[in-house]
Amino acid sequence: MSPRVYGIMHRVHHAYTDTEKDPHSPSFDKTVLAMMWRTSVTYVGILRNRATVDPKFTRNVPEWTSFDLWGNTWWSRILWSCIYISLYIIFAPSAWWFLLIPFHIAMGPIHGVIINWFAHKYGNINFETDNTSRNLFKVDLLMLGEGYHNNHHKFPSRSNFAMKKGEFDPIYPVVLLFEKLKIIRMNNQKDVLIEP
Incomplete structure (x- = not known):
């Protein structure tokens, strides 16, 4: 893509x-x-x-x-499909894991x-917006933070999609690491935890 x-x-x-x-x-x-x-x-x-x-x-x-x-x-x-299949061949602990290959290839x-x-x-609304965006999960490991969609639509420029107590965006620490390594440069922004 x-x-x-x-x-x-x-x-x-x-x-x-x-x-x-x-x-x-x-x-x-x-x-x-x-x-x-x-x-x-x-x-x-x-x-x-x-x-x-x-x-x-x-x-x-x-x-x-x-x-x-x-x-x-x-x-x-x-x-990319060959790379994914190769990783499954090398690391899959059993043949049942190969059933995940089509989902991995079509993950986009x-x-x-x-x-x-x-x-x-579906999901919860943390913030009123002019759209239908919702948060799918309280802890979003499955979508790596993007399931906090309502948060993201309310504050689209924030690099940390988690906003309220108990939420965790697992990609945000990676973003901070990339900034520290000077791979990326973030705009100055306040990433404040908002209490409910």
């Missing part, structure tokens, strides 16, 4: 949540498959420069054209459905 297109679509999603312009919304699409299809069409349109995108959504998004195009080829998909679309469909339909 193209990181550039993902970044652009994510910005569009936040700007137009739950409207016809949202690239993935259960409020507009009647079924999961309809939402996935519209997301795919939007993704390819942006990737291939067939879709008109407002410049405010592309500003400061890194552009690595060859990398983005390579990531969307069948060769890339086959290579599966993750997209869980967050963009279910986290806009």
Whole structure:
């Protein structure tokens, strides 16, 4: 998947949540498959420069054209599938683990459905917003913090998606480590724990 297109679509999603312009919304699409299809069409349109995108959504998004195009080829998909299968062959403690391979290979679309469909339909609301975003889990290890979708929609620029006591975003310590190693640079922001 193209990181550039993902970044652009994510910005569009936040700007137009739950409207016809949202690239993935259960409020507009009647079924999961309809939402996935519209997301795919939007993704390819942006990737291939067939879709008109407002410049405010592309500003400061890194552009690595060859990398983005390579990531969307069948060769890339086959290579990653072979890597996943190899890891299962090497590390799976029993043959039953091989049943997980299709889910691992399709984890991008599966993750997209869980967050963009279910986290806009089910779960808890920590903060009032102008959209249907919800938090799927109290402790979000399964989606690595992205299940705190209501928190994220309320504070989209925060790098720590956990907001209330008892919530934990397992990726936030990785973000802090990457900043310390100077792999990334975070904007100055207050990541304060908000008490209920």
